[in-house]
Amino acid sequence: MTLLTVGACGAPLVGSGDAGPASPASSTPAAVPSPSAAPEPAPVLSPAKPVPRAVDDPVYELPSTDKLVALTLDDGPDPTHTPAVLALLRKYGIRATFFLVGENAADQPGLVREIAAEGHHLANHTWTHPDLRRLSEAQVRDELARTSDVLQAAAGKPPTWFRAPGGDWSPVALRTSSDLGMRPMGWSVDPRDWARPGTSLITDRVLKAVRPGSIVLNHDGGGDRSQTIAALRAYLPVLIDDGYGFTAPR
Structure with missing residues (x-):
């Protein structure tokens, strides 16, 4: 997660341009010695072109060896499931990161404000949840910028995290999110709750895969998320009893 830095190049050294030694005396009248030639002026260098900031790779885990995990929720806000x-x-005093779909956020501004007011992070999950790999650069920018505008209007500050739908990153999406001041976040634990495989299977997949530094993916929108909510109700107290804490990365 370290940004690359570029050091400035030193300017080339310029020769002094001093004149050589005077000619020896001759039988002819001595000429008035000429002063040494002035040093050649240094060449005028054009200002260095700014080096573009390095584009971050997606973050898939937290840099932590402690029992600390990040819980993330995608595809909301949903008027039924997000409040649950x-x-x-x-109840458990957990702060999470909500990757919100812009058009959903625009439909539920009060719910977006509630998420932010309770101390959770609002993050960008595009406007319509498309496959960004199939969009032009202008379309990608529109998807991200419109969503950031809605989230900033609700929370009073722009989002700092972005997640590509399906984790389908593209160079254009990564570059655009960086231009808009966001870093890309993936995940390391995916119980595939979006497919509604059953509460027990979602719970088991999380508990078997989680480890210090995990980023856990769940969904609070995009369909019936009752299984996800039941699984959260089951595995959150287990992780807390096992000594895990939760964070919403800045």
């Missing part, structure tokens, strides 16, 4: 998730997080 918020109630669980409130």
Whole structure:
């Protein structure tokens, strides 16, 4: 997660241009010695062109060896399921990161403000949840910028994290998110709750895969998320009892 830095190049050394020694005396009248030639002026260098900031690779795990994990929720806000998730997080004192779809956020501005007011991070998950690899650069920028505008209007500050739908990153998406002041976040634990495989399977997949530094992917929008909510109700207290804490990375 370290940004690359570029050092400045030193200017080339310029020769002094001093004149050589005077000619020896001759039988002819001595000439008045000429002063040494002035040093040649240094060449005028054009200002260095700014070096573009390095584009970050997606973050898939936290740089932590402690029992610390990040819980992330995608595809909301949903008027039914997001409040249920918020109630669980409130119960256990957990801060999470919500990767919101812009058009959903625009439809539920009060819910977006509630998420932010409870101390969770609002993050960008595009406007319509498309496959960004199939879009032009202008379309990608529109998807991200419109969503950031809605989230900033709700929270009073722009989002600092971005997640590509499906984790389908593209060079254009990474570059555009960086231009808009966001870093890309992936995940390391995916219980595939979006497919609704059953509460027990979602729970087991999380508990078997989680480790210090994990970023856990769940969904609070995009369909019926009752299994996800039931799984959160089951595995959150288990992780807490096992000594895990939760963070929302800045």
